[in-house]
Amino acid sequence: MNELKVIENELVPVYETSTGEKVVYGSELYDVLGVKSQYRDWIRNRISDCEAIENEDFEAAKILAPSGQSKTEHIIKLDTAKEMAMLERNEKGKQVRRYFIQVEKKYKTASLATQELSPQLQVMINLEIEQRRQAEKLEHVENRIESIREVVAIDTTSWRDDTGRILRKIGMECGDNKSYQDVRSESYQLLEKRMGVNVKQRLTNKRRRMADEGICKSKRDKLNYLDVIADDKKLIEGYTAIVKELAIKYGVA
Incomplete structure (x- = not known):
């Protein structure tokens, strides 16, 4: 289920795979x-409750944690995600389930209408839809970035301290559900998704280069992902934007 693109983002982001499958993280x-409860406990219980089958109803993917170790993320088909929401048996679960149903109806109706047209018209319509989606996505991103800039300020010369302060505040505000390490991990995951980089591999390469230069192991071991980000101006810009967005998301700006 790689090559995911966002198609809906009003409540829970809904993605579409290269084969047209609708999924969520x-x-x-x-x-x-x-x-x-903790994510790992919740997802295990819900997969069991739904009798979901790996590689049919969901896929487990390895992502980076701040420690440099990998942890498991789940890419879930919309039907299964709808059932998981229903099993919460509360108003939020009902709201999410109704949202998923609306998304399903929207794209099913569009698909049926398109199938009645000639192949040539279908191609033209699909191209126009894709162009419109990209334009809307770009406008949404630009508006969100501008909004974030107005609310959260991160100095480019002290970005490491500023981002750390914001992430620690998110961890304290969210308590057990979102600790500092969890939100730090989330920031790195978003960086990898959006910037198309493998931060762990870059860290490994940096340590190897330092070893070749004769730098002692104790100094190499102290390196972390922030040291990798600091080497690339674009990564610094991308990472600070992500931390600003997390501040907005968790209401700690």
């Missing part, structure tokens, strides 16, 4: 539902 569904 387990962690993003978990956040919107406001679940009290």
Whole structure:
């Protein structure tokens, strides 16, 4: 289920795969539902409750944690995600389920209408829809970036301290559901998704270069992902924008 693109983002981000499958990220569904238990416990229980089958109803993907180790994210088909929301048995679960149903109806209706047209018209319509989506997505991103800039200020010369302060504040505000390490991990995951980089591999390469230069192991071991980000101006810009967005998301700006 790679090559995901966002097609709906009003409540829970809904993605479309290269084959047209509608999916959601387990962690993003978990956040919107406001679940009290830990993510790993919740997802395990819900997969069991739904009798979901791996590689049919969902896929487990490895992502980076701040420690440099990998942890598991889940890419879940919309039908299964709808059932997971229903099993919460509360108003938020009902709201999310209704939202998923609306998304399903919207794209099913569009698909049926398009199938009645000639192949040539279908191609033209699909191209126009895609162009419109990209334009709307760009406008949304630009508006969101401008909004974030107005609310959260991060100095480019002290970005490491500023981003750390904001992430620690998010961790304290969110308590057990979103600790500092969890939100730090989320920031790196978003960086990898949006910037198309492998931060862990870059860290490994940096340590190897330092070893070749004769720098002692104790100094190499102290390196972290922030040191990798600091080497690339574009990564610094991308990372600070992500931390600003997280501040807005968790209401700590």
